[in-house]
Amino acid sequence: MNGVWVRATAATTAAVLLVTTGGGDASAVPGEDPADYGVIGGFGLGDPYFPHAGNGGYDVQHYDVDLTYSGRKGGEVDAAVTVNARAAQSLSAFSLDFRGPAISSVTVEGRPARHERDGQELMIIPPRMIPAGQTFTAVVRYAGRPGPMPDGPLGTYGWIPTRDGAVVLSQPDGAPTWLPVNDHPSDKATYSFRITVPKGLRAVANGRPGRVVRRGGRTTYEWAEDSPMASYLATVAIGRFRMRRGRAGRIPVITAVDPKFRGSAERVHRTTIKAVRWAEKMFGRYPFATAGAVVDDPQLDYALETQERPVYAGFVPSEEFIVHELAHQWFGNSVSVRNWRDIWLNEGFATYAEWLWRERGERGGRHRGTAEQVFRRYYRMPGDSSVFRPPPGVPGRKDMFGFSVYTRGAMCLHALRRRVGDRAFFAILREWARTHRDGSATTPEFVRLSERISGRDLDGLFRAWLYGKGKPRRW
Ligand code: TRP
């Protein structure tokens, strides 16, 4: 969406395959054998933690997801996913990331296309080469039962079957469990969803609600995400839900709560509205069309900041949890990471939002406390504790959601605030959200912006808080 391929090119070059003509058969008609043309988009965008995630050679603009959940045979799904993309180079073949059920067909520009699956790579060979710069449409149809990613240190994520349907939480690389996708936050795209479910069930997804069409024993729910979105933030929740609809000023707020937690629907909805109003004062204009929440039943005990509608999986969120996921709408979703190593730009910021919520006395009584007090409490912890290790700017893949990314990341922002003062600090947060809105950015860009706005040299501060071993002592 955002011209990522331009930036990705250098990192991708090594992965681009140059295909030589097979045997130099002079009689081969150009256009019949795609290999004649040369270039296949690379497998992977060169992310330091997920080298195979995403693909080079094209840039996706829009995904249209047409999915039917039959409710039969424990979660059978039938889907057609349309991918609108632009070729960054001439392409004789390109790949998408996909780990879902059996594919029944693939077309490119309406014509059947050859395809091959190898692990999570779905390689598509269109009948004709796609010239550089051209937009093209690929449609992938599949049927079967999607499921989560295989269990690893990052827990359970991807397509998750539930008691009464399914819910999707895909951070960091679970989107291919249900979507053929360019699975990297540096290639954001808009989405439309048409989710058909048996009568009695409901489907909720990202963004703005569209039509609800009842036909026969089925209901189709339309949703649209009109702002560029990273693939890990795409969600659908299918099941029974208690719905709440309201507004935070101009912004429609839509909340869906599983019947198991129905007694808390009103509170989650109200708190979300209150938090949107507060966060707009803190971080600037809310970056998307709608807000809300999904509270569903799988016992994952974590949440994900799925765009416009965070999912809380297996619990009713506290105020601070809601503030955290809401802050991600600015920090993580509207401004996305360009590579996963910079994940502290999401988690450190969302955690610091929780500290600010307390500080501003938004949460009363014994929870009152300034960010300075929270910082000091953590700073007293020993240097070898998980507050400080590993350094949040280079956490390593298995600790990318570790305590230090959240806490030392937030402490880094507090150290910045102490150094530059409140005026410059809040100007930095707002300017970060404003300049990179709908885009993706990196840690060095944040350092430069902070230096520009504060007029100070902040190299030592960020070096100490993001990259130094153990507890930062001097900065
Ligand atoms: N980003 C989520 C949050 O901070 C947490 C999260 C999502 C997560 N997926 C994860 C943590 C996978 C560990 C593993 O709310």
Ligand code: ZN
């Ligand atoms: Zn978070």
